[in-house]
Amino acid sequence: MIPCFDFCKGGVSLKEGSEEWKEMTRKVIEALESHGCFLLTYDKIIPKGVRGEMFNDKNNTIVPLTEAFGLDEVPSSDAAQTFTNLMWPQGNQPFSEAVKGMSLKMIELNCLIQKMIVEGYGLPQRYISDVENMNSTSFVRLVKYEVPETKSAPIVNPHTDRSSSLTILCDNGVQGLQVLSKDGKWIELQIPQHGFVVIVGDILKAWSNGRLRAAPHRVMVSGDTERYSFVLFAMPKGEMVIEVPYELVDNEIHPLRYRSFNCGEYFNYYYENPIENTLEIFAGL
């Protein structure tokens, strides 16, 4: 069973450093070690109107998405505006603002979770800068999944998110995302309304010495409604060197599993070698 957490208590966001926050950091680590993902309700973070604008029928029927659009660095660039102008030459400011607003909030959420990871492992605060570097760039993917003709094949094949440290996504309520459990079963996720799913990518797996699991996932869509998803990949820049904190290494249970590596070299490697287990082959010891 994939756990579902709430980062609010009594309608108020958990206070950093509070007992509830500490308890939550432990639960987050446990979920990411066992499943590589967790579900999240966090009503506070994205105003309902913004999410509504993102997935509303007016926009969905107009957006001529056939598969996916990727937007680089949405918060700090005019990517959202350029994309909107392309889709709606007559303009659609609410949509453009929704893309930007969602991206910003999801980046905020990502930083919060990464901080929880540092604290949950009891690592010194200086590792916060590692975490910031692992998330110093972002990529947003807007995906539309047509109702499939055959319902037995995945629309998105099983994979781990290789260039991201964490992936956060939400959808329009039409489910279809599945994760592979450690014992080899596909589990269909029920992303809560107004909620998210958080998935560990290869980069964070390597940095955590393989303690956090990069969950393999796929998309299978059935039913007769199109699925839309909004996916935010938090990623390092190519120049970052991933080096496992020595505090996460011990000789008994957690011997060092990955050598230090340059992210740009890893990205190039898997573009040239689109194989499974790329991380293990590239940096595994």
Ligand SMILES: O=C(O)CCC(=O)C(=O)O
């Ligand atoms: O759209 C989804 O639910 C998942 C997409 C995904 O796994 C990806 O873009 O890497």
Ligand SMILES: [Fe+2]
């Ligand atoms: Fe993915």
